[in-house]
Amino acid sequence: MDSFLLISVVKAAVVFAVLMTTLAYLQWVERKVIAHIQVRPGPYRVGPHGLLQPLADVIKLLTKEDLIPPYVNKPLYLLAPFLAITMALLSISVIPFGPTIEIGGVRTWMQLTDLNIGVLFVLAVSSMGVYGIVLAGWASNNKYSLIGGLRSTAQMISYELPLSLAIASPLLISNTLSLRELVERQAGGIWSWNVFHGPFPQVFSFIIFLIAAFAETNRVPFDLPEAENELVAGFHTEYSSMKFASFFMAEYANMITVSCMATLLFLGGWVAPWPARYGSSLVPVAIFAMAGLVALYHGSRPARRRDRYSLPAFGILFLIAAAVFLLPIVQAWLLPLFWFCAKTGAILFAFMWVRGTLPRFRYDQLMGFTWKFLFPAAMLNLLVTGFLVAWVS
């Protein structure tokens, strides 16, 4: 019992620390990705290639004046960001990142807790997250915030329907609500993943899930609640300092959650695309070795003076990482983790790519899109999947 408690605390601390760092660096990655789409360098001043920018941002946000406007509804105004960030972080607790891990003779799952209704838990908690935005919009007593809050209420409730329906189809195939078992049913390779899996490949529900996820997380092209050019900053107009940062982190945490969910539900979680005996375990080694060699090559002919030291340092780090992936002791848990991060990262990249490319929907078009197209499509998909599953079994 004591060891269970200890392990849980350690796991919670590790997940929290990793998640917070990821949140900070996800924002750095996003700024870089969008900057490169827009032919500019992005953060560049703080640290090499702006790598310390997240740290600077955190310090800035922590030390900013924490302003509470006099006309707000104070209890709800203070509750809103707290609710948003709490709900966003809570859903991570049931997400499995990999299979069992053995450290010092202790075997444990790479997951905080394995609920047998994990999928429902994530849905429920993410629905609660809407309250943060609605309350922020209402309690701010600002007209832009109010419109933003109203928009997001309608939007998130509407998009939750196609989202849930899209999730239902892979659940029919896998016949479980536990996220860990869901992945175990998809073991074996790319053709066992729910996206491509027979009897009915879930490509459509994957796409519907992604579209609805964009709307759930208030990302472009569905970022109407905070449409900067219409509503200044939308529901968080009146928030500053760490309260603003809470909303900001909540948005990114939600992005991570839905990306993890997409990976677990449709892309086979931590399962490699093809079995290890055909060399899938060498993919990370190849990627890191390649990155290391490229960095070393450019370090040997530096474009700027400091590249002479920074690039070889990174190159050696990448080569060490490549070597670590060859060690049989760590391979058992590092490889699944790699595949999980790679798949989640690919989806996160799609989020950023879309943000750099698409304009924004109009409010009525957004609602029309979900009710007239997305919802019937998800319905139909579920119906067909249900029939096929019944027919096969």
Added chain:
Amino acid sequence: MSDSLVPGITVLEDEQADTGARRMLLNMGPQHPSTHGVLRLAVELDGEIITKCRPDIGYLHTGIEKEFEVKTYAQAVTLTDRVDYLAPLSNNLGYALAVEKLLGLEIPPKAQWMRVMLVELTRLNSHLVWLGTHALDIGAMSVFMYCFREREEILKLFEMFSGQRMMTSYIRPGGLALEPPRGWAQRVKTCIDAFPSRVDEYEDLLTKNSIWMGRTKGVGFISVEDMLDLGVTGPMLRAAGLKTDARKDEPYSSYEKFDFEVPTRTEGDVYARYQVRLEEMRQSVRIVTQAIEGMPPGPWKAADQHVVLPDRERMKTQMEALIYHFKLVTEGFRVPEGEVYQVIESPRGELGFYIVSDGSSSPYRVHMRTPSFGNLQAVPRMVEGALIADMIASIGSMDFVLGDTDR
């Protein structure tokens, strides 16, 4: 909402009053990301639908028209830059043409062609800023960066010609301010040759994008009759089907010698305005190319020594030239008594300069008929009954500059 929503401070007091359960008064601007400067819109909302909208202008009023009266004709050029700060050279040209009409001054062909080239580059510059900010308003933020990348090249050209990126004051009564720099033709050509492919790039991102079409098609419609009543000119009018362009209708500065089209659409919505302006950019590229290729030789300023400053070389060596230089710089040139109205086609529409001279060396009165002021009158008719998002798209498509509106 009472009629005290008519612009003024009273609106804010009125806002506190009970406006009924369903209506909300929203004050957009003057500090708002999408009002392009310091426009203030008092908007009455029913949910997301705008029931009433009153634009409130004047936050950038700088008294430029009055300032003209205490400057000499040559000094006043610098004021015209600051009216429409996105199209300084167009304003320079309008003013210079008006003064030259009063003086009865003949401008050598090279100066005229240089002016046409520079003004078309200005049109590109202005349209780029419009496209970038308009796309940003609708949420496509990469287009903004791409447009500013190209604009940077054009600003570098302006800097090469005049030493300034924005407040150029390069076109002056009597010709140009300075001799065109060495190698200008090559540099302008390099920049302009790459331009059509850049326009294609914007079109790839927007023209057939279904979200973009959904946001712009059928939005912000206003009929030709209404626009003529309100004094709307320029691309907005052409997007509704009326082919008016001062460059064709009343050619100035040898525009009649250039071969270009005046693009029109008939829909009169935001999308049509977008298409018209994009096509105008392609036409401007054509004009600039023709100007470079057919640039006539000769002097770049008029020969009249009573108006135009003498060359540096002559001023340093000849007594007469030195006296003229001194007289022109200290008291300026005198303009015969009379009044004149000169129209040009600025990137935004019809820009008119009305100058009254009392025979002295500074104007008695200068009035500008600025396109932004006329175009802005269309806001209420375009947006009432539409959604907030449509209002943003509509005012983005109008391409007004508040400096131009308020003067």
